Amino acid sequence: MVPTTSDEKAGKAAKRAPRPKAVTFENVALFDQALTLFDRAADVMGLDPHVRTILQQPKNQITVNFPVRMDDGRFKVFKGYRIQHNNVLGPYKGGIRYARFVRTDELKAMAFWMTMKNSLVGVPFGGAKGGVKIDPLLFSDSELQRITRRYTHALGMNIGPEWDIPAPDMGTNAQTMVWIADTYVNTIGSAERFAGRGVVTGKTINTGGSLGRDEATGRGVICTVRSWAAEKGVDLAKTTFAVQGFGNVGSFAAKILGGLGATLVAVQDHTGAVANPSGIDPAALGAHVRARGGVQGFAGAKASDDASFWATRCDILIPAALEYQITEEVAPTLRCRLVAEGANGPTAPAADAVLRKRGIEVIPDILCNAGGVVVSFFEWTQNRRGESWTLEEVRGKLQSYMDAAYAQVMATARERTIDARTAAYVVSLARLQAVYRERGIFP
Ligand code: NAD
Numbered sequence: 001m002v003p004t005t006s007d008e009k010a011g012k013a014a015k016r017a018p019r020p021k022a023v024t025f026e027n028v029a030l031f032d033q034a035l036t037l038f039d040r041a042a043d044v045m046g047l048d049p050h051v052r053t054i055l056q057q058p059k060n061q062i063t064v065n066f067p068v069r070m071d072d073g074r075f076k077v078f079k080g081y082r083i084q085h086n087n088v089l090g091p092y093k094g095g096i097r098y099a100r101f102v103r104t105d106e107l108k109a110m111a112f113w114m115t116m117k118n119s120l121v122g123v124p125f126g127g128a129k130g131g132v133k134i135d136p137l138l139f140s141d142s143e144l145q146r147i148t149r150r151y152t153h154a155l156g157m158n159i160g161p162e163w164d165i166p167a168p169d170m171g172t173n174a175q176t177m178v179w180i181a182d183t184y185v186n187t188i189g190s191a192e193r194f195a196g197r198g199v200v201t202g203k204t205i206n207t208g209g210s211l212g213r214d215e216a217t218g219r220g221v222i223c224t225v226r227s228w229a230a231e232k233g234v235d236l237a238k239t240t241f242a243v244q245g246f247g248n249v250g251s252f253a254a255k256i257l258g259g260l261g262a263t264l265v266a267v268q269d270h271t272g273a274v275a276n277p278s279g280i281d282p283a284a285l286g287a288h289v290r291a292r293g294g295v296q297g298f299a300g301a302k303a304s305d306d307a308s309f310w311a312t313r314c315d316i317l318i319p320a321a322l323e324y325q326i327t328e329e330v331a332p333t334l335r336c337r338l339v340a341e342g343a344n345g346p347t348a349p350a351a352d353a354v355l356r357k358r359g360i361e362v363i364p365d366i367l368c369n370a371g372g373v374v375v376s377f378f379e380w381t382q383n384r385r386g387e388s389w390t391l392e393e394v395r396g397k398l399q400s401y402m403d404a405a406y407a408q409v410m411a412t413a414r415e416r417t418i419d420a421r422t423a424a425y426v427v428s429l430a431r432l433q434a435v436y437r438e439r440g441i442f443p
Contacts, residue, residue, distance in 0.1 A: 023101050025324035028348075030109040033324075036349045038112070041425030044418055051429070051436050055115070058108050060084040064154035068146045080132040080151040084164060085111035087126035088435050089119055091162055093373060094128035095169025096176070098144075102131035106323070113344050114373070117366040120428040121405045123377040128164055130155075136171045137293070145179050152183040159184065161198030161383070167376050168202040168248070170322070174214070177203045198383040201376035210379035212394035213372075218252025218320075219395070220371015221342045223402035224363045225257065225316060228338060231410065237261030240314040242336070244268045245321025246289050249342040249369065253318050254282040266304065266312040267295050269321065273309040274301035311335055319346035326351045334360060341365035356419055364421035366428065367409050374401045 035056060042052050062082040067075050081104060084092040094114035107129045115127025132151050136144060152159070159166060159180075168177055177200040185196035203209035212219070229236045239262045243250045246269050254264050264282055266275040271294025274280070280301050288298045296303070310326075313335045319325050320342030326334070331347075331354035339355065340363045341347065347355065347362065355362055378394055381387075389397075405427075413423035 023322060023324075024327060025106070025322070026101055026103075028324055030106050030323060030345065031112065033349050034109040034112050034345065037352075037421065037425060038116075038429075041422045041429055044416065044422055045426045045429060047429055048433055048436065050441070051433050054436070055086060055112070055429075055432070058083050058085040058111055059087065060158075061104060061108070062155065062158050063104070064151065066150045066154040068143070068150050070143055071140055078132055078134060078147055078151070080130065080154060081107050082130035082155055082158060082164070082166075083107040083111040083128060084158075085127040085129075086115040086432075088432060088439070089115075089126055090124035091126060091160075092128035092164035093118060093123075093125035093376065094130070094167065095372075096166045096172050096180075097129075097131040097169040098134050098136040098171035098176075099131065100133065100135040102133045107131055109323070110344055113366055115432070116425060116428045117370050118373060119431045120366050120409070120424055121370045121374055121401055122431070123373060123401075125165070125373065125377065128166075129169075130166055131169075144176070148176055148179040149183040152180045153187060156187075159199055160188075161195060161380070165198065165376070165380060166200050167372065170247070173248070174202055174204045174209060177201070177209075178207045181207065195384070198380050201379040202372075203379070208379075208383050210375055210382055210389065210394060211391040212398070213375045213379055214248070215252040215256070216375035216394075216398060217249045217342065217369050217372035218254075219256055220374065220398060220402050221249065221253045221318060221320070221340055221363075221368050222256040222260070223371065223399055224368050224406050225338070225340050226260070227403060227406040227410075228340075228361070228363060234315070239263070239316060240265045241316040241318060242266040242268075242309065242312040242314045243342075244309070244317075244319045244325060244346075245343065246285060246295055247320070249372075250318065250320035251282065251286045251289070253320060253340075253342055255286065257316070257318075258282045262316070265314055266309050267301075268304075268306060268309040269295050271296035273304040273306060274298050275304040275308065275312065276301035307333070316340055319343050322346065324348050326355075328354060331355055332358070334358075336360065338363065341368045344369065352421065362420055363406075364409075364424045367405055367420075367424045370405065371398055371402060374398055 064080045110129035118125040180200045184199045197208040264280040311333045316338045317336040318340045323345035326347040328350040331351035338361045409424045
């Protein structure tokens, strides 16, 4: 039986102590900021004006308000969103986040980045993002299940395996995706029940998920770090690294990079920061985070603070928590050689300029964290074909996609003498522009 008691909620709330830090971007116009990166690349390549205009707005913005019965019998109304930015390359695709700060502006930026990312790595998807404005730690599992099912029902035919395919993101996981898939197949009619599983990716293996999807984003991050190291002649076994966020992306990235011999020296999340210049064991920290909800109190490292975390002397910094973390104030304090962006939009555009000036290299988000959507594409393909690929097959194919995208971005950067982020956008926009040129605009 699923626990629904207030004990469970109290346990979850205890995991949050102390209260999560305020996020820095709540009042920032993130979509406008995202468009400044887009404009830079569009200017460099001379993007067709009509393509520029089309991509400057999402196609659809869906807001739903839906009631849910709480464990104590009361009803609450929740607000959910789905932003569908563009589908010229294929069905809309992008994660669903549960966070108290979720808002339309942020999701518009995220959906736009998904369009760019999917085009860049060459998967046949457009871009979308969704979310529900809740702190998931404040609800029991049965409440979360009802919230998820009502949100799915409220979205109705706005999602579907050939139309818009959500996936996990901050605050959601494989269980969330299974609830969405089950609600979807139970409300669309029996003829499509089996194919209906493809409405989401990132499911559990038993319900049609793919091996290797859980680790995919973190693994993809490290694929790009390996390409960078090979290019620069850096021996990763001799490097140190720091990670912001120890959830899905951060923890897998740390485990995989640690497995290559690199030393994890500092980690920060919503509960605090910890540091140990002699090395932090990613597996032990992962177990601590699962048990306690955050890095605070980890015995294998000393408590630290945010300013010290950002100023950690290390070779590689992996922001893998939230957007808008490396701000204009933080950027001058970094003491790393490479920023590998596991999170979406972790670097503010103004901070990006500081990093460029300081010669700190960046593997941009739309390239660096694309591993998740690449393996989501594999999951969707397996669902359509009724196949189950081995872990080796998934990892091998993921590596090929990531290596090809990395090589293309860096070749473009060299050819045009531009930074890697602008180059990533140029590659992505060139593909979108080619499709618009060939298809034209209906009617
Ligand atoms: P998650 O919910 O598993 O983990 C989020 C992490 O961020 C946690 O460690 C949390 O403690 C930390 N965090 C939250 N608020 C914070 C704050 N105020 N300060 C510092 N840390 C804070 O989420 P995730 O799936 O690992 O996603 C992390 C990032 O990666 C997001 O930007 C997400 O959009 C991006 N991303 C995720 C995937 C994926 O497949 N999950 C794919 C591509 C990109």
